[in-house]
Amino acid sequence: MAEKRRSGVAAILSDSKPAKPDTDEEFLSQLGVGVLLRGALLKLVEARSEDPIGFLADHFSNLASESENGAAGCGDGEKDKATQEQRLARALWHLKLAHHSQRSAFNNNVRIAYELLMQGGPRRGGGGGVRGRIYTEMLRSLCCEGEVSESTAAPLLRRIQCHDHEAVPFELFRQGVLTCVVFSDYVRTSRSLYIVVRPSPEAQAQRALCQAVLGALRDALDTSQCADSARYLEASAKIAPCRLAKAMASAYKPRGGLGGSVMDPKEFEGAAAALFIARVRVLS
């Protein structure tokens, strides 16, 4: 593609070239297809999707609907709702492209999603921001995509969601989105932790063991607010394998098969989520 563009430019400058490639290359460069394809390939590389055809199909259909909506004005209520849902879906698609640990790619995608959502009703939305209702919908969908159940996500959403009429500035939008994706990762990790703690796939984990493990996490999270490096050292000392082994050995009841109480996965997930949500700042 690169050498085609180069020779295409050369063809424009010089007259003596065979007839067929000349028209083709001129045609392509006039339409700016090179730029389109390059953008698509860059996005694909950033996302590293396993289904490149599906990804490219989504990407081009998004572009198509964006240009379509740009041309059309503000229609009636029904059409508006449909376009809003479309925008939401497209914003979600952008946000899923990069994991939150890929800091700069993730931030770029958040910016794109924010601008996309800002387009919906610039006259009705509050000064400078995404509408509260759309923001809350966005967060709810993110939690859903991250396989977090409604009941687990509900307390988190209560803390960070916005009223319908409020306008959400970019900083808050980014923070909310980051909190939701990090929360999904957190819940996923807590599920795998439960799988490790339970004795076998059929049985449930002992309540005492679960409480010992979650207690260690709570201790580490509650580490005193001193200088960062000291805090990390102290927290990591609290969740070191030897400390955990000691805590679990003292909590374990070998004859807990019949008499000892168990904790089901839902309760464990809820308790772990509560530790996270307690540290999320309430929006005001």
Add this chain to the structure above:
Amino acid sequence: MSDNVVVCIVKPAVALQLGDAKTDTSRPGVSVIDVTFPQCQAVKVQEISFKNYYTAFLKVRLLRRNPSNKEGASKWVTCLRSHRLMPNPHTEGGSQDYFSIYRQQMLIEPDDVTSIRFILQQPSSTWLNFTLEDIKIHQCVSEDSERDIPPWFSHLTPVDQPPNLHGLPDPQTVSSSIQQMWALTEVMQTHQTAAPIGRFDVDGCYDVNLLSYT
């Protein structure tokens, strides 16, 4: 280093007198500064620091209390012999420098010191006035650094007997999962902004004039 400076009384410099004080008013180029401590306390000296003013050579003597017999007579001992402060007494080099003399440089251990005598020498006729300024005596810091160690330090040494892990989940896997969860919570907490959404703002402020009497 400045928090262990001992309060000391520095007496003004006394020039060496040869012959009769009234008839011979020569400048001998030797003077003496005495430093004592209030309430006759005995000090364990860590460091002596001062600012030079055109002194070429320095000799330091200490008055030490007799260590074996506290009531016995004190002795004057030399702790620094002819220490050169200026490489060339006629020129400016080192004439106004800051100097520090540490305990390791001294000939004897400066413990139980009640008085310090500085003997200043300036053989050059170029510099008529010479002295030491800003003399500070630093004493040894006591060894009580143990109070700075946080309590969780003592938990770092591994247990002698590893606990019986029969039937328990693998601590390494559990630990790594908990570490991931801790790190995710940290990420969330560090990215929290204090930016408010202004939910309770009335046009950005509470204006008393918005209230009405009726």
